[in-house]
Amino acid sequence: MEAVITSERTFQNSLTLLQEILGRRGPTDFAVRLWDGTEWKPARSQKPRWTLILKHPGALRRMFFPMNQLTLGEAYIYDDFDIEGDIEECFYLAYGLLEMEWTLSEKIRFAYYLRGLPDPAPKLSRDCRARLRGRAHSKRRDAEAIRYHYDVSNDFYRLWLDERMVYSCAYFADQQDNLDAAQERKLDYICRKLRLEPGEKLLDIGCGWGGLIMHAARHYGVEAHGITLSVAQAELARERIREQGLESRCRVDVCDYRDLKRPGTYDKLVSVGMFEHVGAKKLPEYFAQAWNLLRPRGVFLNHGIADNPHLPPSPGPQFLHHYVFPDGDLIPVTDTLRIAELTGFEIRDLENLREHYALTLRQWVRRLETARQAAVRLTDETTYRIWRLYMAASAHSFAVGRVNVYQTLMVKPDEGDSGLPLTREDWYR
Numbered sequence: 001m002e003a004v005i006t007s008e009r010t011f012q013n014s015l016t017l018l019q020e021i022l023g024r025r026g027p028t029d030f031a032v033r034l035w036d037g038t039e040w041k042p043a044r045s046q047k048p049r050w051t052l053i054l055k056h057p058g059a060l061r062r063m064f065f066p067m068n069q070l071t072l073g074e075a076y077i078y079d080d081f082d083i084e085g086d087i088e089e090c091f092y093l094a095y096g097l098l099e100m101e102w103t104l105s106e107k108i109r110f111a112y113y114l115r116g117l118p119d120p121a122p123k124l125s126r127d128c129r130a131r132l133r134g135r136a137h138s139k140r141r142d143a144e145a146i147r148y149h150y151d152v153s154n155d156f157y158r159l160w161l162d163e164r165m166v167y168s169c170a171y172f173a174d175q176q177d178n179l180d181a182a183q184e185r186k187l188d189y190i191c192r193k194l195r196l197e198p199g200e201k202l203l204d205i206g207c208g209w210g211g212l213i214m215h216a217a218r219h220y221g222v223e224a225h226g227i228t229l230s231v232a233q234a235e236l237a238r239e240r241i242r243e244q245g246l247e248s249r250c251r252v253d254v255c256d257y258r259d260l261k262r263p264g265t266y267d268k269l270v271s272v273g274m275f276e277h278v279g280a281k282k283l284p285e286y287f288a289q290a291w292n293l294l295r296p297r298g299v300f301l302n303h304g305i306a307d308n309p310h311l312p313p314s315p316g317p318q319f320l321h322h323y324v325f326p327d328g329d330l331i332p333v334t335d336t337l338r339i340a341e342l343t344g345f346e347i348r349d350l351e352n353l354r355e356h357y358a359l360t361l362r363q364w365v366r367r368l369e370t371a372r373q374a375a376v377r378l379t380d381e382t383t384y385r386i387w388r389l390y391m392a393a394s395a396h397s398f399a400v401g402r403v404n405v406y407q408t409l410m411v412k413p414d415e416g417d418s419g420l421p422l423t424r425e426d427w428y429r
Helices: 002-022 059-064 069-077 087-098 104-115 139-150 154-160 179-194 211-220 231-243 280-293 319-323 333-343 354-370 372-378 381-400
Strands: 030-033 050-054 081-085 201-205 223-228 250-254 266-272 294-307 346-352 403-411
Touching: 002 059, 002 087, 002 104, 030 087, 050 087, 059 069, 059 081, 059 104, 069 081, 069 087, 069 319, 069 381, 081 087, 087 354, 087 381, 139 231, 154 231, 154 354, 154 372, 179 211, 179 266, 179 294, 179 354, 179 403, 201 211, 211 223, 211 250, 223 231, 231 250, 266 280, 280 294, 280 333, 294 333, 319 381, 333 346, 333 403, 354 372, 354 381, 354 403, 372 381, 381 403
Parallel strands: 030 050, 201 223, 201 266, 223 250, 266 294
Antiparallel strands: 050 081, 294 403, 346 403
């Protein structure tokens, strides 16, 4: 008899919590399916665009006790709940809840109901949290952070990236562009912004699987050098370079950018999607090293994600820091530009491509969801869920302006001579 009473109490507590926490807040274009198949919708609900599926009677406790981004993310990746339908849409509600200023009486009432729910062991028990050692942004720890994120499996990335395996924001002429075309357009856009010329020496800091340096060598005749901290990336990049017969003009080394001792060697520098790993305190060193590596009148294109200081992050521990980008740092672009200028760089162009990153991420999410079985086979269910959640959340953040992605074009002037043409006309020919 007690088991029946407990079950009924759990069911009623869950319904009360759904109404208290979800029913009065945020958009109402979703539905909830409980572990027994019962469906719940907020009052005045629209046609559901997505469905929250509670996997067991203790799911809400796992999701909201305590209420922060990390707790909610862990409840998803360890299968306490699932999202059916358009996962990106759920973040309007999630951020609304996390950033809500709850009254003390509301917090006490929620805690009472949440503590009344069971707290079973997780179905998926493998702990995927990043555990780094040493001082933040030391060379050893940075290498660990990069391996954690990028050495998941080359085959895993191949499932959802474009054919060149470019893991950064694509450049769309139209929202319906396919990913391969948009990524090739991005690579060429960067080369045109840099105004690459045959015989020039190009350094790609954080070259990934080599897509940009191979494009630059093949189409612009440069001598391209890429560096990465990921051994798995470097091995595949070298294999692809050999397959395309570009060994004489392309090479990839496993190397920390701080260890390059080649002052004035390079005509052009580029960094795409690596900047987020540098760390705010290391920015002066980062730009100083770029300055030293460039010849006078050399050009540096820095492509990186930036925080929006007008929209502070959700309070509490951040899911991305624990499961996706350990030690990652998103810095407002104004701070970045100031440090670059203090180093001596002259800012020549700044472009925000955040809408392009939202489009890119949506294609990545769809491709990953389509390849779910293969992704789980290559890694595991938890890893698949981490990446689905992270990329959908990122698509939402770029779409609504929580974060931006900037391409900053800088020059190392030579006594006032930039060496650049008067207009950008050549970029768009």
